[in-house]
Amino acid sequence: MNDKQALSDLKILEYSHLASGPFCAKVMADLGAEVVKIEEPGKGDEARNHGPFPEDRPHPEKSALFLHLNTNKLGITLNLRHPLGKKLFLQLVEQADIFIENNPPKLMQELEFDYEHLMKINPRLIMTSITSFGQTGPYRDYKTTELISFHMGGVGYETPINQVTDPEREPPLKAAGHQANLLAGWTGATATMAAVFARQTTGRGQHIDISEQDAVANMIRPNFSRYSYAHEIANREKRGLPWILPCKGGHISFSPQGDRFWRGLMEMLGNPEWARNEKFKDFTTRREHVDEMEGHIIEWTMQRTKEEIFEKAQAHHIPCFPVNSMSEVFRAEQFKAREFFVEIDHPVAGKFQFPGAPYKLSTSPWQIRRPAPLLGEHNEEIFCKRLGYKREELVKLRMNGVI
Amino acid sequence: MSPLPLEGIRVTDFGWILAVPHCTAWLGALGAEVIRVESMARPDLGRLYPGSAADGIPGINRSGGFNGLNYSKKSCNLNLSQPKGVELARELIKLSDIVTENFTSGVMGRFGLDYLSLKKINPDIIMLSGTPLGKTGPLKDSVGWGPNTQSYVGMTYMTGYPDGSPGGLGGTWPDYMVGVAMAFAVMSALHYRNRTGEGQHIDLAMGELVMTMLPEGVMDYVMNGRERYRMGNHDEVMAPHNCYRCQGEDKWVAIAVTNEEEWQALCQVIDKPEWRRDERFSDPLSRWKHQDELDRLIEIWTKEHTHYEVMEMLQKAGVPAGPSFDTGELIDDPHFQSRRLCLEMDHPEVGPRMAAGLPPKWSGIEPHYSHAPLFGEHNSYVFHDLLGLSEEEIVQLVEEKVIY
Numbered sequence: 155m156n157d158k159q160a161l162s163d164l165k166i167l168e169y170s171h172l173a174s175g176p177f178c179a180k181v182m183a184d185l186g187a188e189v190v191k192i193e194e195p196g197k198g199d200e201a202r203n204h205g206p207f208p209e210d211r212p213h214p215e216k217s218a219l220f221l222h223l224n225t226n227k228l229g230i231t232l233n234l235r236h237p238l239g240k241k242l243f244l245q246l247v248e249q250a251d252i253f254i255e256n257n258p259p260k261l262m263q264e265l266e267f268d269y270e271h272l273m274k275i276n277p278r279l280i281m282t283s284i285t286s287f288g289q290t291g292p293y294r295d296y297k298t299t300e301l302i303s304f305h306m307g308g309v310g311y312e313t314p315i316n317q318v319t320d321p322e323r324e325p326p327l328k329a330a331g332h333q334a335n336l337l338a339g340w341t342g343a344t345a346t347m348a349a350v351f352a353r354q355t356t357g358r359g360q361h362i363d364i365s366e367q368d369a370v371a372n373m374i375r376p377n378f379s380r381y382s383y384a385h386e387i388a389n390r391e392k393r394g395l396p397w398i399l400p401c402k403g404g405h406i407s408f409s410p411q412g413d414r415f416w417r418g419l420m421e422m423l424g425n426p427e428w429a430r431n432e433k434f435k436d437f438t439t440r441r442e443h444v445d446e447m448e449g450h451i452i453e454w455t456m457q458r459t460k461e462e463i464f465e466k467a468q469a470h471h472i473p474c475f476p477v478n479s480m481s482e483v484f485r486a487e488q489f490k491a492r493e494f495f496v497e498i499d500h501p502v503a504g505k506f507q508f509p510g511a512p513y514k515l516s517t518s519p520w521q522i523r524r525p526a527p528l529l530g531e532h533n534e535e536i537f538c539k540r541l542g543y544k545r546e547e548l549v550k551l552r553m554n555g556v557i
Numbered sequence: 558m559s560p561l562p563l564e565g566i567r568v569t570d571f572g573w574i575l576a577v578p579h580c581t582a583w584l585g586a587l588g589a590e591v592i593r594v595e596s597m598a599r600p601d602l603g604r605l606y607p608g609s610a611a612d613g614i615p616g617i618n619r620s621g622g623f624n625g626l627n628y629s630k631k632s633c634n635l636n637l638s639q640p641k642g643v644e645l646a647r648e649l650i651k652l653s654d655i656v657t658e659n660f661t662s663g664v665m666g667r668f669g670l671d672y673l674s675l676k677k678i679n680p681d682i683i684m685l686s687g688t689p690l691g692k693t694g695p696l697k698d699s700v701g702w703g704p705n706t707q708s709y710v711g712m713t714y715m716t717g718y719p720d721g722s723p724g725g726l727g728g729t730w731p732d733y734m735v736g737v738a739m740a741f742a743v744m745s746a747l748h749y750r751n752r753t754g755e756g757q758h759i760d761l762a763m764g765e766l767v768m769t770m771l772p773e774g775v776m777d778y779v780m781n782g783r784e785r786y787r788m789g790n791h792d793e794v795m796a797p798h799n800c801y802r803c804q805g806e807d808k809w810v811a812i813a814v815t816n817e818e819e820w821q822a823l824c825q826v827i828d829k830p831e832w833r834r835d836e837r838f839s840d841p842l843s844r845w846k847h848q849d850e851l852d853r854l855i856e857i858w859t860k861e862h863t864h865y866e867v868m869e870m871l872q873k874a875g876v877p878a879g880p881s882f883d884t885g886e887l888i889d890d891p892h893f894q895s896r897r898l899c900l901e902m903d904h905p906e907v908g909p910r911m912a913a914g915l916p917p918k919w920s921g922i923e924p925h926y927s928h929a930p931l932f933g934e935h936n937s938y939v940f941h942d943l944l945g946l947s948e949e950e951i952v953q954l955v956e957e958k959v960i961y
Contacts (some may be wrong), residue, residue, distance in 0.1 A: 159749075160745040160746060160748060161745055161748060162748075163752060163771065172624070177770075181738075181741065185745050187945065200860050203779070205773075205777070205793065205794075206773060206776050206777040206780055206781060206782070206783075208780040209780070209781065210781065216606070218772060218773070218776030218777070218779075218780055219772055219773060219776075221776075222772035222776065223772070227754075227793065230922045234595065239790055265731055269920070277706075287892060288896055288918065289918075290896075291892045291895040291896055292891055292895065293872075293892040294881070296868075296872045297872065297875065297876070297877040298877050298879065299798075299813040299815060301790060301792070301798060301811050301813045301877075302811050302813055302877050302878065302879045303608045304811075305800065305809075305811040305879060305880070305881035305882065306811070306879040306880065306881075306882055307882075308727075308882045308883065308884055308887045309726065309727040309728050309730075310800070310811070310881045311727065311728065311809075311882060311883045311884075312726075312727025312728060313716070313724060313725075313726050314716065314717055314718075314721075314726075315704070315724070315725045315726060315727050315728075315729070316725070317722070317724055317725070321807050322802070322807070324718060324721070325789070325799070325801075325802075325809055325881075326800055326801040326881040327716065327717070327718070327724060327789060327790055327800075328790050328811075329712070329716050329726045329730070330712060330715035330716045330771065330773070330774060330785065330787075331715075331770065331771050331772070331773050331774060332769060332770075332773075333726070333730075336770045337734055337737070337770075340734075340737050340738055340741065341737055341916050341917060342917070343741050344583065344728075344737050344738070344740045344741040344744070344815040344917075344918035345915075345919065347740075347741055347920070348562045348563075348583075348587050348744065348917075348919065348922060349562070349919060349922065350744075350748060351562035351563060351587075351747075351748075352559065352561075352562040352881075352919075352921055352922055354562075354580035354751070355559060355560055355562070356559045356921065357952050358921065359919075359921075360919055360920045360921030360922070361919075361920040362918070362919055362920075363917065363918040363919075363920075364916065364917055364918075365896055365916070365918075366895075367892075367893065368893075368896055368898045368916040368917075369916050371727035371887060371893070371898055371913065371916070372733060372737070372898070372913060372916045373727070373730065373733045373734060374578075374727065374728045375626065375733060375885060375913035376609065376621065376622040376625060376626065377884040378625060378884065378888065378899050378911050378912060378913045379609060379622055379624060379625030379911060379912050379913075380608070380609045380622065380623035380625075381884055381885065381888060381911065382609065382621065382910045382911035383609050383611045383612070383620075383907070383910060384608070384609060384610065384611070384612070384613065384621065386609075387883050387884055387885050388727070388883075388884060389807070389883060390727065396723060397704050397725055398706075398708070398713060398722060398723055398724070400722065404620060405708075405713075405722060405723050407705040407707075407708035407709075407713065407725070408705070409702055409704060409705060409706060413685075416562040416922065430821075436910040468698075468699055468700060471699065471700050472698045473702045473705050474700075474701065474705055475689070475699070475701050475705040475706060475708050475709035476708065476709065477708040477713050477723045478708065478709055478710065478711055478714060479711065479714050479784050480711050480714070480774055480775065480777075480778035480785065481778065481784060482711075483709075483710055483711045483775075484778065486693055486709075487694070487695050487696075488690050488691070488694045488696040489694075489765075491693065491694035491695060492690075492691050492693060492694045492762070492765070492942055494765055494768070496619070498572025505562055506776070506779050506780060507779050508631050508772075508775075508776070508779075509765075509768045509769045509771070509772065509775055510765075511765070512738065512761070512765050512766040512768075512769040513738070513742045513759055513760065513761040513765070513766070514691075514759070514760040514761075514763075515745075515746060515756040515757055515758075515759055516672070516759075516760075517749070517755050517756070517757035518745075518746070518749045519758065521864075524702075533676070536615030541676045550900055
């Protein structure tokens with residue numbers, strides 16, 4: 155039995171799909187928690203239908219999204235609408251420390267699996283609910299996707315940051331991937347740990363209500379302060395030097411903000427003639443002539459590759475990194491030295507490199523103990539070994555549409 | 558309500574700017590005693606950022622960005638470039654459970670405040686170190702902020718307009734995101750310590766964290782050798798899927814159609830039943846191929862309405878849609894208000910101001926919010942009450958610029 159990881163004493167039940175709930179459960183599973191993931195019989199988690207797939211051949215056991223978001227979990231199938239399925243579910247709830255779900259509040263109420271009901275079965279249960287807009291409020295039953303959540307949380311309006319010169323033609327943007335969903339998931343995990351501590355004193359569980367919109371709005375928190383300090387509205391328009399500049403063969407991300415870095419910047423550029431002009435003598439004048447300054451700097455960057463600029467900037471202590479494509483990420487020495495990518499061997503999908511530990515804990519490390527589960531892979535383990543059903547009965551359960 | 562979950566835990570916090578300060582705001586609001594160690598020799602840039610000075614008047618206690626991020630914490634002054642300063646820091650760490658920092662890689666080591674040194678004086682200390690790319694490896698000493706680090710790991714390459722340059726995310730991503738994950742990692746380590754008595758070092762690289770949240774881009778390259786490219790607001794599969802202009806200046810609504818049912822509902826709301834029979838749009842693959850044309854047609858309709866009107870009409874019909882909110886709109890939005898993420902905090906120097914609290918709502922935890930500390934506000938508490946120095950000793954140390 156795994157004892158050596160930070161969360162190996164925690165037993166988690168998960169009934170969630172796609173991204174936010176599964177990711178919340180993943181970050182806890184990867185630190186040792188036991189996660190039993192419930193999927194609908196036959197269909198499974200909708201993420202199984204999401205690419206990328208190896209060689210673009212869709213297969214429910216080979217979705218990279220599913221494989222990444224469900225590492226270290228035990229997988230069972232269970233029909234929560236079937237009376238016997240409900241009974242089995244409640245037996246599992248009885249044994250769990252934590253229940254993670256990301257279903258619409260109306261559905262959980264309909265199933266009678268909302269917190270009011272579950273706490274009666276297990277007063278120690280910590281239930282973490284992750285939804286688009288939370289359990290209360292006028293938009294509670296509104297539908298979102300990643301796109302909608304990212305924009306309604308206020309971050310889309312500022313993306314791409316410090317870059318746009320024609321806002322009418324350059325709309326607010328979403329980020330690559332599922333940032334709002336995954337962020338909501340992580341917010342749920344952090345909140346769950348707080349509840350674990352609370353339970354140590356009180357002996358009782360509680361309900362955690364995560365609104366994806368609030369999780370995203372948390373990312374523009376200074377805006378709320380600034381709004382009440384200085385009445386500013388942040389948006390995606392370019393103000394001052396852009397943070398991403400073109401260079402030879404690509405782009406460089408570069409933040410020589412303020413006076414701090416001016417001297418270093420000038421040294422890096424070789425104390426150019428143009429910089430000695432009155433126009434660039436201090437912070438205020440430089441702000442007035444920033445477009446001209448940008449022009450000069452780009453003249454310099456366009457003659458150098460991102461690697462060259464990166465090395466020079468770092469030598470002058472200027473915050474700077476190249477804008478890497480994925481192939482460049484994989485070639486980077488840094489990730490090899492850190493052993494960041496890990497090979498996971500999956501019984502159907504095969505062996506692939508996956509993103510590894512998001513942090514290195516020296517005594518109780520992040521670890522892949524098992525790949526993402528096949529659909530219903532651990533039905534026998536859970537229903538027979540733990541809940542006492544015989545193997546033959548599993549067949550009956552399957553044929554009755556319970557599992 | 559019950560006592561706070563992290564009551565009795567003490568954090569010596571060397572964090573500055575954004576990521577670690579967000580982490581320790583979680584810890585402080587959840588009941589830990591967070592003591593920021595600050596110095597005029599190297600003031601937190603967040604305190605000095607001119608853009609958010611209260612009413613345009615700058616001051617070390619007047620920064621909105623700082624005050625809205627560093628609530629529920631204490632502040633003491635220690636100049637670590639003085640040996641006596643380091644000595645006092647070590648005394649404080651002896652009394653602490655957690656140490657947090659996000660200096661460039663070698664800095665804590667130079668002061669003799671690296672994990673192995675601290676473990677000798679406090680064997681079960683938990684130490685969190687945040688860096689752009691990690692405390693090991695050829696780039697361990699790199700200087701970088703959120704916007705740059707996200708670029709190193711492929712995020713900006715995949716974000717932006719299809720015909721434009723790579724784009725950074727709003728909100729100086731991933732700084733606050735990292736803060737949330739840091740709080741999780743610290744609490745996980747604390748949980749382990751409660752069970753085993755063992756502390757540990759947490760080496761958290763911002764870039765590695767961002768990549769954990771980019772599986773689509775990473776795995777398409779791993780599995781298929783394919784570079785995912787910028788596609789604006791479009792999606793690999795769904796269409797229509799974009800932001801559309803609405804009435805007013807720079808007002809947009811996001812709309813995403815995920816299945817046939819929603820597509821038909823959209824056509825009904827816009828009153829374009831003929832789109833359902835149009836060859837260009839009648840099946841999901843054709844819709845996706847012709848989405849630029851479809852986007853233009855949809856925008857003719859959205860431009861006649863406000864973004865709120867579009868949201869209400871489409872949500873009523875079961876279609877995911879909502880405005881791309883700017884901060885002012887968000888603050889005024891009835892749903893966002895009902896969630897009470899933003900609260901008013903009274904501050905001794907700038908008075909009552911708005912700050913974002915912690916996003917979760919717990920049924921059994923009421924986070925504790927107190928105003929961000931004035932610079933050095935708790936010097937007397939830390940040096941006299943906690944470390945037992947006399948008034949005279951403290952005065953002397955102030956003169957020597959140790960308490961500085």
